[in-house]
Amino acid sequence: MNNRKLYDDFSELEKQTNRSVEQINKIKEKLMNVIERNAELEIENQHLRDRLEELEQQKQSTGNGLSKSRKNLEKLYEEGFHVCNVDNMYGTRRLNDEPCVFCQNIIYGERHA
Amino acid sequence: MKFSIKRTAFIQRLTNVQRTIASKTTIPILTGIKLTLTNEKLILTGSDSDISIEAAIIKSDDNAQLEIEETGATVLPARFFSEIIKKLPGDTFSLNTFENQQTQILAGKSIFKVNGISAEEYPHLPEIEISQKITLAADLLKKVINQTVIAASNQESRPILTGVHLTIYQGQLTAVATDSHRLSQRKIPLDINDLNYDVIVPSRSLIELARMLPDSSEKVELRISENQMLCFFDQTVFYSRLLEGNYPDTAQLIPNNSETELEVNANDFLAAIDRASLLSHEGNYNIVKLTLDPKQQLAKIYGNSPEVGTINEVLNFESLTGKSLEISFNPDYMKDALHSFGQTTVKINFTQPLRPFTLTPSENQSNFIQLITPVRTF
Amino acid sequence: MGKKDIIARQPRLTAYFADLIQHKKLVHAYLLTGPAGSGKHELALWVAAGLFCQHPVKGQPCGKCGECQRIFSGNHPDVIDLLPAGNSIKVEQTRFLKSEFNSSGVESRQKIIIIENAEKMTASAANSLLKFIEEPSGQITVFLLVASLNQLLPTIVSRCQLFKMQLPSEEQRIQTYQQEGLNTLLAGLTVDIQTARQLADEKTVLELSKRLTQWFLKILNNEWLALVDVQVKFMPLITNKDEQNLFIQLLELFSKDLLRCAIGTKMVYFQDQALQFKQRLTKYSLTKQLTAVELLLNQPRLQQENINFQNLLEALTLQLIKCYHG
Numbered sequence: 001m002n003n004r005k006l007y008d009d010f011s012e013l014e015k016q017t018n019r020s021v022e023q024i025n026k027i028k029e030k031l032m033n034v035i036e037r038n039a040e041l042e043i044e045n046q047h048l049r050d051r052l053e054e055l056e057q058q059k060q061s062t063g064n065g066l067s068k069s070r071k072n073l074e075k076l077y078e079e080g081f082h083v084c085n086v087d088n089m090y091g092t093r094r095l096n097d098e099p100c101v102f103c104q105n106i107i108y109g110e111r112h113a
Numbered sequence: 114m115k116f117s118i119k120r121t122a123f124i125q126r127l128t129n130v131q132r133t134i135a136s137k138t139t140i141p142i143l144t145g146i147k148l149t150l151t152n153e154k155l156i157l158t159g160s161d162s163d164i165s166i167e168a169a170i171i172k173s174d175d176n177a178q179l180e181i182e183e184t185g186a187t188v189l190p191a192r193f194f195s196e197i198i199k200k201l202p203g204d205t206f207s208l209n210t211f212e213n214q215q216t217q218i219l220a221g222k223s224i225f226k227v228n229g230i231s232a233e234e235y236p237h238l239p240e241i242e243i244s245q246k247i248t249l250a251a252d253l254l255k256k257v258i259n260q261t262v263i264a265a266s267n268q269e270s271r272p273i274l275t276g277v278h279l280t281i282y283q284g285q286l287t288a289v290a291t292d293s294h295r296l297s298q299r300k301i302p303l304d305i306n307d308l309n310y311d312v313i314v315p316s317r318s319l320i321e322l323a324r325m326l327p328d329s330s331e332k333v334e335l336r337i338s339e340n341q342m343l344c345f346f347d348q349t350v351f352y353s354r355l356l357e358g359n360y361p362d363t364a365q366l367i368p369n370n371s372e373t374e375l376e377v378n379a380n381d382f383l384a385a386i387d388r389a390s391l392l393s394h395e396g397n398y399n400i401v402k403l404t405l406d407p408k409q410q411l412a413k414i415y416g417n418s419p420e421v422g423t424i425n426e427v428l429n430f431e432s433l434t435g436k437s438l439e440i441s442f443n444p445d446y447m448k449d450a451l452h453s454f455g456q457t458t459v460k461i462n463f464t465q466p467l468r469p470f471t472l473t474p475s476e477n478q479s480n481f482i483q484l485i486t487p488v489r490t491f
Numbered sequence: 492m493g494k495k496d497i498i499a500r501q502p503r504l505t506a507y508f509a510d511l512i513q514h515k516k517l518v519h520a521y522l523l524t525g526p527a528g529s530g531k532h533e534l535a536l537w538v539a540a541g542l543f544c545q546h547p548v549k550g551q552p553c554g555k556c557g558e559c560q561r562i563f564s565g566n567h568p569d570v571i572d573l574l575p576a577g578n579s580i581k582v583e584q585t586r587f588l589k590s591e592f593n594s595s596g597v598e599s600r601q602k603i604i605i606i607e608n609a610e611k612m613t614a615s616a617a618n619s620l621l622k623f624i625e626e627p628s629g630q631i632t633v634f635l636l637v638a639s640l641n642q643l644l645p646t647i648v649s650r651c652q653l654f655k656m657q658l659p660s661e662e663q664r665i666q667t668y669q670q671e672g673l674n675t676l677l678a679g680l681t682v683d684i685q686t687a688r689q690l691a692d693e694k695t696v697l698e699l700s701k702r703l704t705q706w707f708l709k710i711l712n713n714e715w716l717a718l719v720d721v722q723v724k725f726m727p728l729i730t731n732k733d734e735q736n737l738f739i740q741l742l743e744l745f746s747k748d749l750l751r752c753a754i755g756t757k758m759v760y761f762q763d764q765a766l767q768f769k770q771r772l773t774k775y776s777l778t779k780q781l782t783a784v785e786l787l788l789n790q791p792r793l794q795q796e797n798i799n800f801q802n803l804l805e806a807l808t809l810q811l812i813k814c815y816h817g
Contacts, residue, residue, distance in 0.1 A: 086293065086361045087271045088622045095268075099486040100293040101366050101469055108468060109365060139587075142566045162568055162597055233557050236568040237598050269586050272593035315594070340595035355595045357628035 074107050083107065114150045114185025117207035118170065120198065120220070122177035126168040127195055129325065129349065130159035133166050134191045145188040146195070147235045148208075154348075155179055158235070159191065164318050165238055165352040166325075178205065185210055186232035197225050238352055241336040241343060247281065247303055250330040251346060257288050257299045258323040260453040260481065265316035266292035276313035278360040279342075289363050290316060295446045296363060296469075296484040297453070310337045313360050318342075318353035325351060367471060367484060371462035373405055373435035375412060376475060377428070379459050383451040385426055389416035390444035392424050402441045402490055405463075407433045416444075431458055440466045441490040450483035466490065497533040498551075501657050504534060505551070512541045513550035518652055519627040522609075522635045522643075525656025528667075528684040532607060534656070535634040536562060539570045539603040542632075569596035570603045575611040585616040592623040592631065601630045609635035610642035617644055624650045665759065676700055676760045679744040680737075699728050700741055704764040707745070710808065711771045713816045721804045735800050739791050746787035753780040775815060782814050 057067070073083045077100075082089040084102035094100055130146060138144050139162060147158040154171040170177045187210045197218060198206065206220035210229065218225040258277075266274035271292070278289040284306045288299045322344055326333065333346035344351040389401040396418030404413045412428040440463060450472050451459070458475040472483040498505045511517050517538075523531040540552035540562045552559045561567040571591055573584060580588075588604075596602040606612070612620065623633070624647075635651060637643055659667065665678040668687060674697060677687040690696045702724045709717035729738055748758040748765075752772050758765040772780060786807065793803055 084293075084361075087273050088626065089271070098294050099488055101291065101296060101484070101486050102293055102361055104468070104486065105366050139571060140566045140568055143568070160597075163594070165597075234561055234564070234566050239598065269589055272589060340597070340600045354597060356593055357595050357600075357631070358593055 070107050073103075077103050077107060114148065114187060114210040115182035115208070116150055116155060117178075117180045117182075117205055118155065119176065119178045119205050120201060120203070122170060122174065122179075123206075124195075124198060126157050126170055127198065129168045130157045130166050131191060131195055132159075132321070133161050133164045134159040135161040136192075138162075142188060142230060142234050142236075144191060145230060145235070146191040147186065147188045147232055149186040149232065150181060150184050152181065152184060155181075158238075160236060160238075160352075162236075163315060163354050164321055165236075167238070167350040167352075169348045171348060187214060187216055187229040188232055188235050189216060189227055189229045194227060197227070239338045239341050239343070241338050243336075245308065245336055246345075247286070247305055247308065247335040247337075248332050249286075249301070249303065249335070251326045251333045252328055252330050253301065254333060254335075254344075255323045255326045255328070257286075257301060258319045261288045261290040261297045261299050262316040262320055262323075263290075263449045263453060264292060264295050264297035264483070265290035267316075268292075273313065273356060273358045273360060275317075276315050276356040276360070277319055278363070279310065279312050279314055281308055281310040281337075289360075291363060291484075294443070294486050295450065296366065296482075297450070298363065298367070298482045298484075300480050312337055312342060313356040313358065314342050314353055315356060322351050322353070325349070366469065367482060368462070368464050368469065371435065371464060373407065373433075373438045373463040375405060375433050375461045375463070376431040376458055377461065378431065379451050379454045379457055381429055382459075383448060385414055385428055386444050386447050386451065388426065389414045389424050390448065392416035392418045392422060393444055395421045399443055399445065400441050400488055401444045401447075402439065405433060405438045405440075407435055407437065435463075438463055438466060439490055440470070440487045442470075442485055442487045446485045450485060453483065454481075497530055497537050500530045500659065500663075501534055503657055504654055505537065508534075508538045509541060509550035511550070512538065512547070517542070517632055519631065520624045520633045520635070520651040522637070522640075522648060522651035522653045523656065524637050524640055524653065525658065526638055526684075529656035529658060531636040531656055532605070535603075535605045535636065536570070538634070539567075539605070542601065542603065543567065543570070569598055569601060570605070572605045572607070574607045579611050579613055580616055585613060585619075588616055589619045592619060593628065595629055596631075599630075603632050603634065605634045605636065607636045609637045617647060621646060621650070675762055676741075676744065679747075679760050680740060695728060695734070696737065696741075699725075699738060700761065702728075703738075703741055703745060704761055704768075706808075707811075708764075708767060708771070710811045711768075711815060713812065715812070717812070718805055718808050721801060721808060725804060726801055729800065735794060739794055742787050742790050746784045749780065749784050749787070753777060753784070779814055783811055786810050786814060 077083050080094050080097050082092050082094055082100060082103055084090065084100060084106055086102045094103075127146075134144065134146060136144070143160055143162065147156075149156040149158065154169045156167050156169045158165065158167045160166070170179050172179050172181060201218070201220035202223055203221040206218055209217045209219070211217070214229045214231055216227045216229045218227065261277050265277055269275070274290075274292055276290075278287075280287045280289075281303065284303050286301050286303050290297050325346075326344075327347060331346070333344055336343040336345070340355055342353045342355060386401065390399070393399045393401055393416050402415040402417075404411075404415065406412070410433055412430050412433055414424075414426050414428055416424040454472070454474055459472050460475050460478065461470060461472050463470040467487060467489065469484050469486045472485070473479075474481055521535075523534060525531055537552065540554070540559045541547055541550055543558040543562060544552040545556040545558055546553045552562075554560075554563070558567065562570050565572065573580075573588060575581070575584060588606075591602070591604060606620075620633070620635075623631070635643070635647070640648060640653075661678065665675050667684065668678045669675060671684065671688075673684075673687050673691055676696070677690055680690065680696065681687050702720070706717055706720045706724065709720065725738070729735055744760045748761050748768075749772070751758055752769055758768065761768070790803065790807060794800070
């Protein structure tokens with residue numbers, strides 16, 4: 001009687017263990033999916049951040065008017081220097097702070113290839 | 114070389130040529146005037162390296178009564194020679210050059226002997242084939258020159274900008290001059306289609322050429338070599354050296370859109386600017402401010418000189434459209450530009466207060482553009 | 492000076508430039524260095540002629556055609572010769588120079604600009620020169636002529652092709668100086684003809700050399716009074732280090748002339764007294780003559796050792812007397 005119960009109990013345990021293994025496998029599979037999904041989402045997230053920065057910059061250049069490099073040139077121009085190179089004048093002072101169309105064209109003009 | 118000629122006719126040509134002969138020259142021979150006698154004409158040549166002029170008297174000219182006995186050429190000291198000719202007695206004189214470059218000048222009872230230099234020593238001016246000529250009316254060329262040279266720079270620190278950029282392409286001549294503060298562009302159609310040129314001519318040369326060109330609409334010829342520009346008119350050839358270097362691209366400087374447009378009568382507007390500039394000239398900053406309000410159809414000009422006074426004037430105009438605008442600029446540039454239009458209505462197109470604005474005649478808008486850079490309003 | 496002259500004086504450089512001209516390989520800026528009279532200007536003109544000549548022979552100018560003649564007589568509109576007046580180039584000349592960098596030639600696009608005494612350029616002129624070298628326009632070639640490199644801005648030197656004038660040999664120099672009426676002694680003292688003229692004007696050198704020969708004659712005559720000469724005749728004229736160095740140089744030149752005498756050739760530097768020396772010296776054996784020369788040649792080293800100059804010369808006098816007269 002003892003042996004029979006022992007055997008049954010053990011069978012029961014076996015069944016339970018099998019079920020646990022099954023569950024573990026299922027969970028493992030689900031975990032793999034989750035990890036995969038996580039990786040995908042991280043990448044997507046990074047892409048979205050990059051895209052956002054790009055859009056921000058574009059907004060800056062069409063909204064405020066100037067990209068960073070042009071802002072630097074604008075600053076030099078405001079300080080009174082030529083930023084164009086007509087007649088090799090780059091870096092020289094603008095006489096009487098008079099405006100220079102070529103400098104202005106470089107700073108504010110449309111981009112040429 | 115041997116000829117005789119009427120003094121007055123000779124002196125007239127001589128005066129034209131002498132304008133180019135400088136007293137201080139780079140090479141000694143340029144203080145001389147070159148005389149060349151062919152079977153058809155007598156040519157006087159003078160030069161200062163930048164500008165050279167060949168003025169001819171032809172045999173068939175009755176006023177001159179040129180009698181050609183023997184062809185030849187020589188170079189004589191210009192100032193001395195012209196003084197002699199001017200002071201000779203009588204109406205005519207004759208000239209004879211001997212083997213040793215000595216030249217004898219006879220008039221009445223006066224005999225002069227002047228030592229000359231062989232014509233071989235004189236600079237050789239380029240000759241360009243007649244097939245390469247460009248024809249246009251003298252008065253038109255004169256106008257184009259006068260309308261563009263005003264914008265050229267006169268500072269030696271900007272050598273390229275002291276020239277006028279001439280491009281000939283697809284049957285059109287474009288002349289552009291700028292001193293980087295304002296710009297003038299003129300386009301005229303030509304009757305040739307296959308010649309292309311891209312050169313820079315010193316504005317000083319063009320100013321001199323414009324002075325010499327006749328006022329009529331007679332045709333003159335332009336020819337361009339790799340280093341000189343030639344202009345043929347009235348038995349005269351005018352040579353100008355070209356500038357070396359690359360002229361900056363000016364086409365992209367001209368805005369192709371406009372936010373505010375003001376149409377005025379050039380002379381009236383000029384008078385108003387002139388009044389406003391009375392103040393600005395007195396002060397440290399040569400600036401006047403223009404306020405445009407299309408909604409209220411109001412245009413005002415304001416000039417100010419601290420401690421001296423102010424001027425406020427409401428302007429007459431033909432039309433005013435677009436956005437409101439306050440803009441300041443150098444009134445002298447504006448005056449120069451308005452002057453060049455003559456008696457007509459002009460359209461002034463503005464974009465933003467700190468971007469250049471343009472002036473064009475109300476008709477023919479693309480042929481003539483003046484551009485001015487504004488300054489900060491403060 | 493004709494073109495033949497420069498070929499003889501600067502064979503290496505004329506051959507080099509002729510080759511460049513022939514193969515059209517001239518660059519835009521050349522720097523020629525060498526003392527005055529070494530032929531820089533002549534070389535620059537010669538190269539200009541080679542470029543414009545109508546009948547060049549292997550890149551060399553013919554010297555006869557209209558172009559060559561005009562260039563050598565200074566009348567070619569496209570060969571521009573700039574000689575700064577005074578201590579520095581005038582404002583007008585600078586302006587002229589700038590406009591020439593930017594305009595084409597009169598007869599063709601080709602142009603040569605020769606700037607003599609280039610060290611006299613102002614900062615503004617040097618600047619426009621630099622701009623031109625960095626972005627040369629058209630077919631303009633510049634020749635800068637300087638006496639010595641350290642007088643020019645390093646930025647300019649680094650951007651030019653540099654050429655040193657070959658200096659004439661001593662013989663050629665002696666000939667040239669003689670032609671100018673200068674004492675041949677000066678040829679031994681300097682390679683620069685202008686310095687030579689200066690020294691001739693100052694008269695110190697010539698006086699000192701005269702006294703030197705008189706002193707030596709006394710030595711040959713076994714006159715002890717030669718010793719007194721040192722204090723009375725030499726020292727008054729030798730008051731500083733420069734004059735000491737000059738005297739040492741004179742002794743060196745004299746020793747060279749003594750050697751010439753010893754081997755039977757003519758004296759070169761001290762030609763005026765040559766005859767007197769020759770007669771006296773031949774009396775002595777070759778050994779004695781050579782010893783005397785050796786004694787003289789020792790002096791520069793002794794001078795470096797900071798011995799009192801008067802003592803040095805007095806000792807020399809005694810040694811020479813002992814050498815010749817036992």
